[in-house]
Amino acid sequence: MADFLLIISIISIWIAVFESIVIMTGAILFIRKQNQKKLVAPDNLEDFPTVTVMVPAHNEELVITATVEHILQMNYPKHKMQVIVIADNCTDNTAAKLKALQSNTSYEDRNFMILERTGTGGKSGALNHALQYATGEWICIYDADAAPEKNALLFLTQKAMEEPEKYGAVLGRNKARNRGQNFLSRCINLELVTIQRVHHTGLWQLFKLGTIPGTNFIVKASLIREIGGWDEDAITEDTAISFDILTRGQLIALAPQAEAYQQEPEQLSVYMKQRERWAKGNYRVVTDNIHHLFNRSSWRIKMQVLYYAASYFWFMIAIIVSDILFVSNIVYQIIALFNPNVVSPFQFQxxxxxxxxxxxxxxxxxxxxxxxxxxxxxxxQSNTRNFILSCISYFTYAQLFLIISIKAFISIITDKITGRQNKWYKTQRFG
Known part of the structure; x- marks a missing residue:
């Protein structure tokens, strides 16, 4: 039995390796294609669509002013951009800071709305509340700690205009602005860069598959209203809405030039809470969409379900099983050096x-x-320090994923048994 479990785990690891090679191949093709394309910013933006930029903020007094200023200063026609910031159940000075910014004479001619909200639903509830006041053809979302580059919105909408009938949403790239703070933030940066520049590009190049991130993306206003807004019960509303978009036959396109900087956790406790929430949300998304594997849904939806199921269930379980069997056997072999009568319960060829x-x-x-x-x-980013860090991070940072996944799974079971409701966990900011 032990041999069988270990062989299944080994096969699963080989499949995971093959998947990574396929995605990397796609990423290389994408990079080569991008290097051959000349980046051209349009001179006339009058044909570009109207956009409502929404920023959900819960107790974000440390970062909200800088974020909204970055948004208001983006290179996009002022008369085509509406900005709505939702001060959601705030008990700090978030709303006061927003009002002070709104009264600044530099922004007196801007379509800039502040909504002070007291209600349930967390981030999704805040976005649904703002959706009632949105006038743009496209909805753009930025988290409260985001710092979009000047042309970020321009590049997002420019990509959307390439295939307006096919693209239901467009995502950009997010970068860690505090990446050099400590060992943890440097490791998060490696993860973020790899996801953005390998996984996202590879999946888009080969399969035209995309997944909405939590920030720095646009979605058709008509489409989000057709869906019924954001799922207020979803823990990871971005992943949930991605599947809703795909099931309606729309694609989520990638605009790699549209970049925004975000603040990443600098403390392990903050990181663990954030990632456990993400893992719980993705577990639920997989279970909610697993039925697509057995109905007439498009092959893209099936592939997306398999991708998430493999990442959060299959490959994780395979690695955990192989680790337990391997380490247990080593422990028994060490014990046997001192007590030959001890026999490991796991015997392998x-x-x-x-x-x-x-x-x-x-x-x-x-x-x-x-x-x-x-x-x-x-x-x-390609330097000796990051290379050494990439080698070390596998044995340190990457192993946290196993711990987080197990904790998230246990938390989900506990939620089911106790009926505990999930709350909007706001990642701690650093001034």
Whole structure:
């Protein structure tokens, strides 16, 4: 039985490696294609659509002023941009800071609305509340800690105009603005760069698959209203809305030039809470959409479900099982040196260990390779320190994913048993 479990785990790891190679191939093709294209910003923006930029903010006094100023200063026609900031159940000075900014003579001619909200539904509830006042053809979302670059909105809408009938949403890239703060923020930066520049680009290049992030994206206003707004019961509303968009036959396109900077956790406790919430949300999205594998849904939806199911269930379980079996057997072998009568409950054929070591070695190599591929495509990030960090992070930072996934799964079971409701967990900001 132990041999069987270990062999299944090894096969699963090999499949995960193959998946990574396929996605990296797509990323390389995308990078080559982008390098051959000349980036041209249009001179006339009068044909561009109207956009409502919405910013949900819950106790964000440390960052909200800088965020809204970045948004108001973006290179987009003023008469085509509406800005709505939702001070959601705030008990700090978020609303006061917004009103002070609104009274600034520099922005007196701007369509800038502040909504002070007291209600349920967290971020989704705040966005649904603002949707009632939105007048734009497209809705753009920025988190309260976002710092979009001047042309971010321009590049998002420019991509949307390439295929206006096909593209229901467009996502940009998010970068860690506090990436050099400490070891944790540097590791988060490696993860973020890899996801943005390998996974997103590879999946878009090969399969025209995209997933909305929590910030720096646009979605058709008519489409989001057709969907019924954001799911207020969803923990990760961005992933949930992505599946809603795909089920309506629309694509989520990638605009790689549309970049925004965001603040990442600098403390392990803050990081663990944030990622546990994300994991719980993605578990639920998988279970809510697993039925698409067995109906007549499009192949893209099926592939998206498989991608999430493999990442959060299959591959994770395979790695955990192989780790437990492997480490347990080593522990028993060490004990047996002092007490020969002790026999491990897990007995393996010697060649199984060889295949396991090969699988782990290849998985580690691919892990480091895809990080450095991503870093090489991002100006200023490919350096010796980041290379060393990519090698170390597998044995430190990457292992947190297993702990987070297990904790999230236990938390979901606890929620089901106790009826505990999920609240909007706001990631702690640093001034």
């Amino acid at each position: 010697s060649d199984v260990y060889v295949y396991l070591v090969i699988a782990w070695a290849l998985m580690y190599y691919i892990y480091v390779l895809q990080i450095n591929l991503a870093l090489a495509s991002d100006i200023g």
